Amino acid sequence: MILLICLCRRKGGKKTETRDIAPAKLAEIEIPADKAAGESDNRNGGALSGVVKNDAKSSGNKKLVFFGNAPRVFDLEHLLRASAEVLGKGTFGTAYKATLDMGVVVAVKRLKDVVVSEKEFKEKIEVVGAMDHQNLVPLRAYYFSADEKLLVYDYMSTGSLSALLHGNKGAGRTPLNWDTRSSIALGAAKGIAYLHSKGPGISHGNIKSSNILLTTSYEARVSDFGLAQLSGPTSTPNRVDGYRAPEVTDARKVSQKADVYSFGVLLLELLTGKAPTHALTNEEGVDLPRWVQSVVREEWTAEVFDLELLRYQNVEEDMVQLLQLAINCTAQYPDKRPAMDEVTSQIEELCRSSDQRT
């Protein structure tokens, strides 16, 4: 999960956005040992200190460790005093929206089932914190103690692509047009390609629409990078969810080509408006790659595309090309899938051609 943060700060009552994440440079803030209390989970609207465990005393002076050069406008004490609202429970723990008393809003992920030692945790999380790209949600800071592992990210107020696509089907829903969908696809592709560019062993491992977060101008930021390697087998992503590449049997051992498969499913989701679900589960949804390939190409326009997209007829050819790319990404054999930088260039080209047409 990586993050670009728009740290939403209120300065003199005005909301500002900070996006400049510098290459990882650790700065540590001493935290008082007498903070944090309570055991309860899943609180809505209470202080974060009511959620986390009180192990700061027994663990000595634990610190909130920051990444990057952004100004340190809060410390652990502020964070624990923040009012917390549950955003959702994910594979790796619970995410909270935390509003600090000076007006800063951040997202805090409280990790569960961390199996690695403190040393290993630090090594792995520093890799995450070092990622710096405008299409990633930046990890701003972390806290590690015996009982609590907290990650602090920029809070993305527009929420996730999943919520946008599937959350509100009612009359008040804002339709997502082609330009927005294709630029979300491009932003997400760039974020993933950046991760892959950091080395052949680096992959995201949990690409899905709830991990594509959006800025207020609908730019995509990929989140949740690097968490699978911190967790035990029980909390590895439940990838029998339609995004998992067929060759992935252990969700902790993913690959760049498995990310490409998951990204292909994400493209299908953007184009069809349907949530992917594995064919073997009984949940609502469809096995998107299988379903799309069962429809003959001549019927794609009538059968496959989200109805909301059909009003943009001058870009139909681009939609078909993106669908073809999604099918290539979801090829059964990893070697047949394109690399993420190739996927990015193709979407870039598509976006350019759509721009010329509109």
Ligand SMILES: Nc1ncnc2c1ncn2[C@@H]1O[C@H](COP(=O)(O)OP(=O)(O)OP(=O)(O)O)[C@@H](O)[C@H]1O
């Ligand atoms: N930085 C953030 N800003 C705003 N919302 C966020 C942020 N991080 C997570 N969320 C939202 O919080 C909810 C829970 O997120 P979380 O990443 O914990 O689980 P998930 O994406 O549903 O599943 P998984 O753990 O498998 O990725 C999701 O709706 C997600 O979109």
